[in-house]
Amino acid sequence: MGELTRELRELLDSNKVGVVATTTKTGRPRQSLVYYARDGEQLLISTLAERYKARDVERTGWASLCVMGHESPYPAATFYGPAEIVRAGIGPPTAAIVQRIADLPEPPPVQTDEALAAIGRVVLRITVDRVSAVNYLT
């Protein structure tokens, strides 16, 4: 904990997408582009329980997210940590992520856990344990 400097918080808060990585059953990396939200030292990604990345996290308990600025020199950092698939209390973070995806002025109405479960939605939550970044971000 306490891994996030001001510069790293700014990188996370001024960008919306990152590349999440998990480990497959055969020990290989799996990557995909995702929108995320930050809650303190936790990174939150909305996904579907059936997605391979969610299954990887349930099996391995670990993930990383690489976040970058989108112009040269492409400042970037990778956030590593224990990860879990969360199904309870996920209405507010899901709304926060949807707000960022759709660039809404306010979060959309919060859905209940039951409504989100009915459409298979879960939250992949990474608790930042270690950061690897270009030197001017650390």
Place this chain on the structure above:
Amino acid sequence: MGELTRELRELLDSNKVGVVATTTKTGRPRQSLVYYARDGEQLLISTLAERYKARDVERTGWASLCVMGHESPYPAATFYGPAEIVRAGIGPPTAAIVQRIADLPEPPPVQTDEALAAIGRVVLRITVDRVSAVNYLT
């Protein structure tokens, strides 16, 4: 082979940076932002032999690269495949990558393998074997 549609080639050729992933000794994903160049169905990354990602590739023989467009809706694809650390004949690809990094009109002078070895430079080469992408890119 033959994994790259026209749309995927355009994604690769119109962008410069991606997030490379390898697997650590403990089986966890490692990620970092890199510049790359494409040579047919191979993706080339200039790195240092001492970097953890190079050691991961020498140990596992596998890597992936996630490449994205830098504006909403952030089109993205992950390119997976066998990977190796190359030390011979790396002058031209290294020059091609430097040209992309520095946005030069022409590639810089090609260095010999010996000159690159003296500064620890190697090329991480991924041969694309499988692609996972948003549907409008496949």
